[in-house]
Amino acid sequence: MSGEQTRAALISAAIQALREDGFAGSSARVIAARAGCNQALIFYHFGSVPDLLVAALEQVSASRLDAYRGLLGHTATIAGLVDAARTIFAEDLAAGHVRVLTELISGAQSVPGLGERIRACLDPWRGFAQTAMASVLADAPVQVPAEQAAYAVVAGILGLELLAQLDGDQSAALAVFDQARDFGAVLDQLRPLASLLRRKQGGS
Amino acid sequence: MSGEQTRAALISAAIQALREDGFAGSSARVIAARAGCNQALIFYHFGSVPDLLVAALEQVSASRLDAYRGLLGHTATIAGLVDAARTIFAEDLAAGHVRVLTELISGAQSVPGLGERIRACLDPWRGFAQTAMASVLADAPVQVPAEQAAYAVVAGILGLELLAQLDGDQSAALAVFDQARDFGAVLDQLRPLASLLRRKQGGS
């Protein structure tokens, strides 16, 4: 097997391990067993276990960001955006992409310097979320800064992942998305009424 | 030192350890060092490390639930509820109460049966959140089932904790609460307008 193949197999195994064994259970031996290769190769290719885990996060993050970027600009309404996001998030839940992140955030507490590197991986997401929120909140019926909205959405996704993981059930998390879509649709419809309200308040 | 005192010291040390070292770093030796006692006492008093961690979660959960229950029934508006919740949540962020939960949820992946016990601890919170949401959404301008709203709020709190932990900064999480308060205030004000809208839609 070529070096590149082994690297890829280890990264894939690390993702699986974080998903199914958690950060605490993602030891070099466990990951190597999942990859079907020797434990020493982790240190040869990546230097240390945390370094491999970060590489795994970087790969997942980059590939999923591509998927989500496809959403941007294709919808002008809140409901449309939520709807599109739901589809991709359903994939994430099923494949455990977000869990890679939540496990690493939790685990970062026990490895000095790890938090900084995870934050670097998460930063593009924050920018993306902010752009997406800004595009849809620009003429929203309620004044909501894109910054706070984006922060809340990212937090919400992380939290939904944690709960889905705890319950071993994703349907409740997806139901929240469905509800958010309906809620967003009402906001979309309320735009004219809300601008009326704003004028009334501004004059008081 | 009496047995009860040691038990309490160990639970307190376990909370500290989960907070500052994470689940992966909360070993028997680390916790015992924080408690200023011998590592063997953990097994004497609690049987195993996970058992101690669950006991820690149970204590935090019970004491915080008391704090939050004080909110219920004292406010009829969304803005009022969010406002009150913000104060208590600020304490939680500072003291790391929620982190005990997030670390355990993440860590549950690597300890068979742990997830079930955490869920048992979280269940009363879900009931509480649902009651709180129902009390405030009953005559809300938008139809939102209390069940989904409660699920979203719990997820949001977990996610905000994760982000605050990653950033080492709580202000952004609290800013989301402030924004939610303003947003809730608008919903509170929109009630008459929304009922008008509903009648209009129903007749079309």
Add this chain to the structure above:
DNA sequence: GTCTATACTTGGATAGAC
């Protein structure tokens, strides 16, 4: 690049003295 073997450290858990 990959394996075996191994050194070293840390963690869970128990036995037995006090």
Add this chain to the structure above:
DNA sequence: GTCTATCCAAGTATAGAC
């Protein structure tokens, strides 16, 4: 109820053969 001492399993990491 608490401590010391200890066993054993599992973890990280490296050296060296292939």
